[in-house]
Amino acid sequence: MRKKKILITAHSMEIGGIERSLVGLLDVIDYERYDVDLLLFSRKGELLPFVNERCTVLPQIAQCATMLEPIRDVLLHGHVLLASARLLSRARMHFKYKAVSDSQRADAMGYALLQSHWDASVRFMPPLRGEYDAAISFMWPHHYVAQKVQAKKKFAWIHTDFTMMDMDKEKDARIWSQFDRIAAVSDECGAAFLQVYPQFRDKLVTIENILPQSFVRKSAAEFEPQEMQGEGYRLLSVGRFCFAKAFDRAAKVSRILKDRGVPFCWYIVGYGGGEAQLRAQIADSGVEDCFVLLGKKSNPYPYMAACDLYLQPSRYEGKAVTVREAQMLARPVLITDFKTARSQVRDGFDAVIAPQDETALADAIESLLRDEDLRKTLSENTKTADYSNTAEIEKIYSLIEE
Secondary structure, three states, rough: OEEEEEEEOOOOOOHHHHHHHHHHHHHHHHOOOEEEEEEEEOOOOOOOOOOOOOOOOOOOHHHHHHHHHHHHHHHHHHHOHHHHHHHHHHHHHHHHHHOOOOHHHHHHHHHHHHHHHHHHHHHHOOOOOOEEEEEEEEEOOOOHHHHOEEEEEEEEEEOOOOOOOOOHHHHHHHHHOOOOOOEEOOOHHHHHHHHOOOOHHHHHHHHEOOOOOHHHHHHHHHOOHHHHHHOEEEEEEOOOOOOOHHHHHHHHHHHHHHOOOOOOEEEEEOOOHHHHHHHHHHHHOOOOEEEEEEEOOOOOHHHHHHEEEEEOOOOOOOOOHHHHHHHHOOOOEEEEOOOHHHHHHOOOOOOOEOOOOOOHHHHHHHHHHHHHHHHHHHHHHHOOOOOOHHHHHHHHHHHHHH
């Protein structure tokens, strides 16, 4: 019987929760049944060596790679049309958001700008050669698979809360309409999507993130992080420096905890364009001694294993992969009450859900730190669960075969 050909696309294999869930997906696919090609718009990233060796990583398409490069570099590489398209779309977005304050503009226009860049640029990208039985666009925006890939079936993934995304909904709907199925990483994530795009209800299906549990646990044992040897409780968060992850607010919460005399240090493993603003917030809050940016780590798992409490202070999420990874390592977890939080954890069983308000969040963190028995219970309860979700691959097979 002929193997079916599957294409999966993603931006790159830079460190991130979506990328780590992609590693998990590629590890559990049945390569006896399917030939799998992976197209990365930028063929790089710390997680690239962990892509399953039976998956074929396609050559980089130069025009697609420009979407992850500064406009100056796009010009230097001779892609004048692509650079011009992005310059024009950036100008339109700055005009649209000119009334938004400088401190808020980057967050307000982030998704809209990315969408606008793809709207303007995809026409200058070459189509992918060949035809596939199924094509999976694993990361938004989904323009390339929608318009430049030939496949009998096309699927697109949702990893975030679409009620929080500011963009041209009408243009975005035209892209979604070109997919046969739309996969949300949780029921709540899908429900949020339907609030914005109710017309796609019949296309929506829930497929949980598939995570490489054995890889996470093995990686966690590779070393003991020397940066986390200080006094007091060791708190940890992992993520990009962006509005959604709310590390700026976490710095303010640290100020409250410090004023109360709680002995702690809150470590952040991550990177991103919001680093300068985050460092400014840390300085303004006067918490340089107890709120520490550790930077980008190719292996964040030893840091997770070493913490006394894993924190996810996000304003919104689809489903935070880092929370699942911390639970795989039997860490007690506290997350904020973002819209999809109850699809993420069982409050009081394997994590605590805390209010978004800064003072109330500080109260919840302090209470959990003081309650050693509850932290032990949360940790023990994680050991009874399988957070890898490997059975979810059957849902993907069903989409391909239906």
